[in-house]
Amino acid sequence: MKAFKLYPGITEYTEFADFARSASLGRDDLILTNEYIYNPVISDLNLGCQTVFQEKYGVGEPSDVMVDAILDELRSRKYNRIIAVGGGTIIDIAKVLAVAASGDKVDDLYEKMADLKKVHELIIVPTTCGTGSEVTNISIINRTTKGVKQGIVSTSMYADEAALIPGMLKTLPYGVFATSSIDAMIHAVESFLSPNACPVSEMFSKAALEMIIPDWKKAVEKGGKDAWKDDADRFLRASNYAGIAFGYAGCAAVHALSYPIGSVHHVPHGQSNQLMFADVMKKYQEKKPVGKLNDLEAILAPMLGCDPSEAMEKLYGLMDAVLKKDPLREHGVTEDELPVFSQNVLDTQQRLLNNNYVELSYDDILDIYRKAF
Ligand SMILES: [Fe+2]
Structure with missing residues (x-):
């Protein structure tokens, strides 16, 4: 028997500021997003969060090269929660980061998929109205070495919270x-x-x-x-x-x-x-x-x-x-x-x-x- 279970909590806010206040975002949090989302909406809130802008690590849909570059950057950083603010690419990357132990590369995660454990609490704020990826436990990564798009799937990759904020769709x-x-x-x-x-x-x-x-x-x-x-x-x-x-x-x-x-x-x-x-x-x-x-x-x-x-x-x-x-x-x-x-x-x-x-x-x-x- 396969039981229906909804893992992430689902919250709704009007604007990002309401969410930031409610979640008490601060310097122990890592916001993974794009600069074009961060600058107009999040920057002025002066939350003190750490940031990673995905586009600095590659363009297009998530690839092993892109995610490995982000993992390399994060090895020296200390943070607790991951706050993913973006579309499918950002969300898919964040789910992978949430289960990657220090030293892991993307290929390692495919190999130990059955034993993945959550390393960072994960909150997802979708900024498009399509992927639904904020409530699923799969990331699709383009494995450039194998020339194929493949899913990493694990119960540990579910977000702890999916925050729906229509204000993020304005632009x-x-x-x-x-x-x-x-x-x-x-x-x-x-x-x-x-x-x-x-x-x-x-x-x-x-x-x-x-x-x-x-x-x-x-x-x-x-x-x-x-x-x-x-x-x-x-x-x-x-x-x-x-x-x-x-x-x-x-x-x-x-x-x-x-x-x-x-x-x-x-x-x-x-x-x-x-x-x-x-x-x-x-x-x-x-x-x-x-x-x-x-x-x-x-x-x-x-x-x-x-x-x-x-x-x-x-x-x-x-x-x-x-x-x-x-x-x-x-x-x-x-x-x-x-x-x-x-x-x-x-x-x-x-x-x-x-x-x-x-x-x-x-x-x-x-x-x-x-x-x-
Ligand atoms: Fe789809």
Whole structure:
């Protein structure tokens, strides 16, 4: 039996200052963030916290090189709590730092994954509305030596507290909002369809969709790049709920197939998921037209104002209005990469493929890539 358990405490504050006061942030705390987040919001609070700015150690999504460089920097420092303030990259790095003993390198953590212990208390403040990573126990690291993105997973990597602060989303550029909210929506769908879902996780998946879909519609109807900000608190909460759901039930083929595109062509995570989403769902529909997919269609239909049979097509259209989707080739993917990606997914992403709505073979995966190409 696998019991549903929520490990981190979840708190909500309006602004970062409210959180800082409540958590009594001070010089024994290490804030891991980006300078562009720290300077406008945290700097003036004069908290006296130690800081690490991730961008000084590498660009893009977390890699072994980046995390090892940060671990090297931290070896000489003394601090108790880690306060991660940022998007997926910051959060994934912070979860790794929280379980790294002095002397550990990223490769060591993969080797002793089953025995990882928490070394630092961890508080996570997400600044995008997508990853839900503040409530999961996994970090995805690009292992440059192996040419693959792989998860480090451990119960010790759960945050002690996930602090939701809508004020942190005020300056989020539209593109980041779009890709991160698409990621959250896909977390909700993949976790809902997962054979490992349970009634409690399904409730969180559904609640996330019930916030994201109507709020997307509202933002698209209003028009403009800032319309979504009226509902920033709901997008943040939806992302968190979707995180709770996939933290239990898992993500699946959409994420699995998007990883090679992200790691080889550096397409942002949420966007690479969007590139795969519709064609994975269509393959699901083709292989297993009767099943939980129909429950999903029934949930989506009233939100999208259509018949359940049209719900998925309507959803793809709405996603396209949030962020225009281009074929894979527009992102630099070449046709001869598709068989390589398909084999790579089968070889390295079984953790995700195990959560598929229906089993996908090599030929199915290649066909999905070809349709999206
Ligand atoms: Fe994701």
